[in-house]
Amino acid sequence: MDQLKQTVDREAVLNLLQAPNKPPEELLLNYKGILYPGAVCSKELFEALETFEARNDDLLICSSPKCGTNWVFQILSEMVSILKNKETVLDQLTLEFGNLQLFESNKARPSPRIFSTHLRFPTIPKSFFEKNTKILLVIRNPKDAATSYYRFHKSLPALPTYDSWDLFFKDYMHGNVCYGSYFDYVAEWNKHIDGDNVMAITFEEMKTDLLAQLKTISEFYRLPLTEEQLCEVERRTSFASMKQKSEGTHGKLSEAFFRKGQVGDWKNLFTEEQSKEMDEKFQQKLAGTKLGDLLNYEKYCKF
Numbered sequence: 001m002d003q004l005k006q007t008v009d010r011e012a013v014l015n016l017l018q019a020p021n022k023p024p025e026e027l028l029l030n031y032k033g034i035l036y037p038g039a040v041c042s043k044e045l046f047e048a049l050e051t052f053e054a055r056n057d058d059l060l061i062c063s064s065p066k067c068g069t070n071w072v073f074q075i076l077s078e079m080v081s082i083l084k085n086k087e088t089v090l091d092q093l094t095l096e097f098g099n100l101q102l103f104e105s106n107k108a109r110p111s112p113r114i115f116s117t118h119l120r121f122p123t124i125p126k127s128f129f130e131k132n133t134k135i136l137l138v139i140r141n142p143k144d145a146a147t148s149y150y151r152f153h154k155s156l157p158a159l160p161t162y163d164s165w166d167l168f169f170k171d172y173m174h175g176n177v178c179y180g181s182y183f184d185y186v187a188e189w190n191k192h193i194d195g196d197n198v199m200a201i202t203f204e205e206m207k208t209d210l211l212a213q214l215k216t217i218s219e220f221y222r223l224p225l226t227e228e229q230l231c232e233v234e235r236r237t238s239f240a241s242m243k244q245k246s247e248g249t250h251g252k253l254s255e256a257f258f259r260k261g262q263v264g265d266w267k268n269l270f271t272e273e274q275s276k277e278m279d280e281k282f283q284q285k286l287a288g289t290k291l292g293d294l295l296n297y298e299k300y301c302k303f
């Protein structure tokens, strides 16, 4: 298999491209009060996840939607591949996507397994914490995350269609979208961020100095890469390089997952009023918290 091997658990995720011809409310699964994409998530899988057995050497990426999950997955996958002297990249396993068959086959996968998830903190399988699995939390400024999420809804038929940005913005602010409120997501994580096995990184820091972040990530996971190897990972995970490979790694989903990869695109979409509304929400929920500070809101979220 070559470098362009499919890396996403494609069977599950490809369902997002199907247009199921259902009214918007039926596209979503409501499980214990949180909405999920019904095309890829199921109640049975959520129930099975309660007994999921994590391993100490799993690598778990947690993020709210559109904050850079696929980017960080590629980074970890490249790091592991380089250390193992392999040209192939590992499969990206999204904890909450797929069916019971995929769930069962994931149990038998050899280590290290790289999982990603958008599950909210209380729903992450307990075993990750019992096994002291290292967790990388990826966060991004909420204005760009909302912008990216809106565009994502436009490219995936299995997600509800919005006739306008204004309508999406309202739902985003009320947490009326898949995985619920961005602000609650980050606030929940903020209570657990001091654990030894958790490290938070931001999309913006990775954009500013990817190599420095790669060093931090490799130290956190104790992946002993040389300077030269880290430079190789940097080259392979630039936006241009990932976009160019994306037909191979993400197939028909490539356009949806690799759009602009920029910081500040929200300025093309938000009105002054919407920007202020989000500023107030940030102030209420995250200002002065550890993760709120890490987001550097003043720098990235002001006109």
Ligand code: A3P
Pocket: 063, 064, 065, 066, 067, 068, 069, 070, 071, 144, 147, 148, 149, 151, 237, 238, 239, 240, 242, 257, 258, 259, 260, 261, 262, 265
């Ligand atoms: P945009 O829609 O703003 O372009 P996720 O993987 O969590 O779904 O996040 C998707 C976002 O990450 C998209 O943002 C995508 O373009 C961006 N992205 C993916 N790979 C990237 C890379 N190597 N560098 C910068 N941004 C990247």
